[in-house]
Amino acid sequence: MGQLDGITVIDLSLFLPGPMATMMMADQGAEVIKIEPAAGDPARQMAPEEADQSVWFRNLNRGKKSIVLDLKSEAGKLRLRELVAKVDVFVEGFRPGVMKRLGFDYDAVSAINPAIVYCSISAFGQEGAMAHHPAHDLAVQALTGFLSVNDGADGTPVVPGVPSADMAAGLTALSAILMALIGREKSGRGDYIDATMFEAMLPWCAHIAGGAIAGGEPPRSQSQRSLGGAAFYNVYATKDGRHVALGAREMKFVQNLLIALDRTDLIPLGEAEAGEPQAELRVFLAQTFATKTRDEWVEWFADKDVAFSPVLDFREALASDLVAERGLLVEADGAHQIAPAIRFKHTPGRPIGPAPELDEHG
Template sequence: MKLSGIRVLDLSSYIPGPYLTMAMADHGATVVKVEAPGGDHTRHIGLKDGPDTVYFRNFNRGKHSIVLNLKDTADHAAFLRLADEADVLVESNRPGVAARLGIDHATLAARNPRLITCAISAFGQDGPRSGRAAHDLALEALTGVLGANQGNDGQPAMPALPLSDYLSALNGLSAVLMALYARERTGRGDFIDISMQEALLSATANVLGPTLAESRQPVIGHERTTGGAAFYRWYACSDGEKLALAGQEPKFIAALLGHLGRSELVPLCDAPGPHQQPVVDTLAAFFASHTLAEAGALLDRIDVCWGRVNTYPQALEDEQIAARGFVLTDDLGRRHLGPPIRFADEPARVTLRAPALGEHQDLARKGW
């Protein structure tokens, strides 16, 4: 596997760090999860469907677990021994905590110059807000994402995904892999500073046109991907099902409106905005008079970009997901999401088991 032989110390919890390190474990890295006495918080959050909570196993499969109190002299020494031979350390403490514990990058790199440290924090390692705690909802609020994610009443809607968590994890993974690649040339590790706020704000690039060009807030309901386009919104079908049109390319617009005998409406779709309402009304009336199966068959036949509005259970049972074997089942009959990174050579070999708390404690005594 691509990362066989890479040693990772994981001091993180919740989503960003564990998602990053799980991806590395899926592709062959040896990941040692260092847990405080009492264990990772997510061992105690949410439903259990076996020895672990679903939350914990979804982010910690294939890892090793040791328990260390880093304020204890012997445990601190054990951690330093592991860090001396590690390739990567991932941590998600507030800035300054690692230094107070004597495990900051400067200290560890003085002993192990090849070490790569990835620190994921809400706001980054410096700046006026660096020491402040924050989870995803606060960051979605601060970046403008929550305010732009509006319901029909014009008020912010609760986000269905913790976007800053996943975006910071993926940026962190990219950075770690870049640093590993660079180390092949330089022999030196590096320190990576990932701000969840910045990771999320960077992902707004496609909707910031009005702000960057004209220093104004986008009119959310009028913009191309947030409600101002007839071919980028959901519609209700006659059987209570819903579908989303999701392609604004001229070929999709011309194909459907031409089929409906309303080609004169095509020019309205050149730009987003309330002037597209006649197109919205036409499409809404069409879908309201057809079942999802009928509408879907037509959209497939004329090659229009669309998707059924699924529930999560329906999403896991989707024929495309099934055909690619993305949902995996372990020996206990529990379902897991597979790795989204697929290599033709050296594919991932996923271990569908999360470690028991302190299961690999010998590593603290014997090392890697």
């Protein structure tokens, strides 16, 4: 059924990073046992709902089993110890110190099952001055520097549209878990993973913050090629108040577009430094894109070899031909779900189904 058939996972995580990581394992055949408090994962209550389940919860917890345990009770602790003895992976996302107080930190769990791969997901790690500092995605993006370049034209940071720190943590945790499982095949021994949102997010700045990494100045959006300072890597308003994006870096795309627009005189500006040196080119493109509607530009660009895209909202994106062609939005059991991003030729994975009801497998 999937690459992870035979792998069993205990998942005590809530909300986004941990559930995303374990869902990707469940999609590939792992048996994921979601341990929930009596009230359930708070994501169960997040609107909107479809087919009597939260869309958020279903899209991050499909294919899992749900068991409610009170880990402050002896009965709950005993049941979890019994499960721990039989599983391959243990994932938790509590604040540092909680699992130790409950009696299920790595030392305690590995004493029961030395082969277990144990992953803790937190904002800033299990030790250190920031370990107990509360934070969700926005705060982590602020502290990594990313929020400083998620700014408008006036330089004021705005709330990001993507929970990148959460997603980076989930992907990094998944990668580490799979690495540890491969390593266990060689050593027979499990391992402990201290996965943090902060550390997962920080390496994503390598392409924009080279100067700061080397000890120099931080990037500023208006003068950085990937952040709005380049004319051909930018967003432009159209006549109908919508937007289009140019996502080109290569000069061939600059040439193709400016030749088509009969402004070959501006081609050298495409090679200029980002920021003020490209200002004239940015102004020209802004004025040009304002002369047609977004959809008129889509039609105009159809036969042009230029890295161009209309800016779609999520409803438009999910209804697009590309999503349909790739089968990325699946309707099952009366509800819609986004299909797995990881696909294998010979192991298609588990069919998409519902998320478990609370304590369905208790």
